[in-house]
Amino acid sequence: MRDLKQYPFEIQILSEEDGGGYLISFPDFSECISDGDTIEEAIQNGLDALEETIAALESMKLPVPEPGSGGSYSGKFVQRVPKSLHARLVARAKQEGVSMNTLVNTFLAESLGKKEPA
Incomplete structure (x- = not known):
């Protein structure tokens, strides 16, 4: 069982135009993001999303990045x-x-x- 809290994350404030609240992303996983109305909610939602992301990778027999590895870069990112x-x-x-x-x-x-x- 992985300790999800070992994975680094980044928190950004979302503008009111983007719905407000906070966005969480994980540098080790290019496609794993979540949000929340508070920082605490964003972190909890992010950990839930991270757990699902890791489970999906494992079910497809794909490698799961180690915490702090920086993950792999797909050449794609989303910017609002x-x-x-x-x-x-x-x-x-x-x-x-x-x-x-x-x-x-x-x-x-x-x-x-x-x-x-x-």
């Missing part, structure tokens, strides 16, 4: 943005003749490639 920003990204992607995914990948790569000010 304000509707106005979403609309601007869609418009810019159409203007550039690329998918929104390609546009955002380009923005991220360009931003990460910039040197930090000294």
Whole structure:
């Protein structure tokens, strides 16, 4: 039996636009997130989701990451943005003749490639 409390997690405050409350995610599991109205509720819901995620991986005979391993990266993540920003990204992607995914990948790569000010 795994000690679920050994897995690191991250808590984020959700904006009112995103429903409020708190979002919990587990760096070792790219697809395991949950939320709650309070930090305590988010943690409990997150542990429940983590237990189900591990059970699903084990039932499919897939490897379960060790706590703190960082897991495996699928190359996919979900980011909620304000509707106005979403609309601007869609418009810019159409203007550039690329998918929104390609546009955002380009923005991220360009931003990460910039040197930090000294």
